[in-house]
Amino acid sequence: MNITYLTPDAEGEVAWPSFDNDKKAVATLGAFDGMHLGHQAVIRRVVELAHRHDAFSVVILFDPRPAFVHGWAARHEGAEPDSAAIDAEALTGIGERLRRMEELGVDHVLVVRYTLAFAAKSYIFFLGRLTGKLGMRTLVLGQDGAFGRNREGDVQHVANLAAATGVFELDIVDDRGPGEVRIPRDFKPEMPAEWGEPADPLAGATKAERRAWSKKHQAKAMRAWSSTNVRYLLAHGRIQDANAILGEPHAIEGVVVHGEERGRTIGFPTANLGTDIEGYIPVDGVYAGWLVDLGTASEQETDAEAGQPAQAGPGESTQSEAAQAQSGTEVVSDAVPEAGTQDQPRRWPAAISIGTKPTFSEKTGLHERVVESYCITDDWIDLYGHKVRVEFAGFLRPQVKFDGPDALVDELKRNVEETRRLTA
Structure with missing residues (x-):
């Protein structure tokens, strides 16, 4: 599984990577906090459709959680949380979510640092970037999925846009659970x-x-889910x-x-x-x-040097700082945080x-x-x-x-x- 860390600029723009021009993408997006059965149903559908259409399976993972960022801003006069702030309400760390996605067979995870400027972009603008840059031809969402400015990009609005443009399809997954x-x-x-x-x-x-x-x-x-x-x-x-x-x-x-x-x-x-x-x-x-x-931390570092990467936190990568600096807003890594050193x-x-x-x-x-x-x-x-x-x-x-x-x-x-x- 390939992992790319992306940080929006001051205007909320993201330097989306380009995949193989001859191969399209099936994508989904969200924070996926907890990776519960509903999240798993959505991601399994992404992988299934990607295999069926010989496409890339792509998960766009928001970190920190949008609810945490907006809640922090509401309590701190519009300021965003810095890297030292801990989201005590998060069910799982970013490393655990990435490990579960790899187990489900995802090809690419784009970890996007969620900022207020990024959140202010409209869902139409966002979808335009996904279809134009990533070659997305199918978007998979849960039944209550919504994104973009003020969460205006709900399932109905996205379905209408897909039908009107014909550029991509929307696939809706039952992710509600038992009642x-x-x-x-x-x-x-x-x-x-x-x-x-x-x-x-x-x-x-x-x-x-x-x-x-x-x-x-x-x-x-x-x-329920x-x-x-x-x-x-x-x-x-x-x-x-x-x-x-x-x-x-x-x-x-x-x-x-x-x-x-x-x-x-x-x-x-x-x-x-x-x-x-x-x-x-x-x-x-x-x-x-x-x-x-x-x-121990030293054992995890040894494993990383041997090709078994240590855990990477939000906004971090197992690549060197020089590689991060060279890429600007984008860091690409095949390294998935391991659950252990053995x-x-x-x-x-x-x-x-x-x-x-x-x-x-x-x-x-x-x-x-x-x-x-x-x-x-x-x-x-x-x-x-x-x-x-x-x-x-x-x-x-x-x-x-x-x-x-x-x-x-x-x-x-x-x-x-x-x-x-x-x-x-």
Whole structure:
């Protein structure tokens, strides 16, 4: 898979690459945050049509998320987020999205840095560039797809333009999932009060009960397969429901740092993540899941030199800075961020604890979070300085205060046994 990083100029123009003039392109576009089943359906259709018509399959990937950029600008007098700002609402980092796209067989991914100037371009202007520069002959969108200035390029407007010009075709994919769900407006994370995986509050509800619940919580209808729904589920500890939409366990990534080491004193040493975490952190609580060792930074650099590229972040590439400077707004790379430094990275079942500090983080605009993972293994594990992936299988219990260390140890032993069951 070929990856091209593009940065719009001050006017929002992008130096789109040119592909083979004798071969056309089937394309889609979006942030694809979470790479859930709806996103996968769209991208699989792109790959399918590209194979059928001997064309390139192309994904135009917006980074950062448009919602993050517009939200930041609204809170900062029209300013855009800089590279240090962390999108704490993003379900997945850019590297994870790229890895999933490669697994689906995409030929080209164009990672476009999403800016306000770029967002101000009309959908007609944008489509003109895609057909003229990329040779796009088919655009694939989900049923609620929309892009361009003020999201004016919805499915109906794009379909009308395709019919009027005859230059490209629009292919619409059913990416909604099994029916609609109700999600409270402006919901906040809420830790479950009970032990065990939380149930859907509307499961088995009558129409009248659903209407009453929606009114009480100012809920809005939304398709089941959506990044917002996944975020809502994770914010309420409903890990298994979220994983069903994602198609695999939700995960976060970070570097292991030294913590207060209190767990070591009671026989439960944990791997603590630092503050720079990629991926959406679920609500506070204790979870069952896995810890995956992705290796040290030096190991990732060694792999990159050997032809196994280290992870590239937003706006970055595994190419040299000189190559980036020479290309101006465009960086081309065949390198896909690897999930680890080994063919089969070390992986353990783990009981995962998430809590919130009173410390405020300027990078995220939220209170700092603490993520600790106790690996269920008889071996001694030293992961300090390693990048790890924490995968979630289910919610075990809320964070509670115990009467003493003995009561805490007894509960941790129960958490370990439940983790063994859920990750078997």
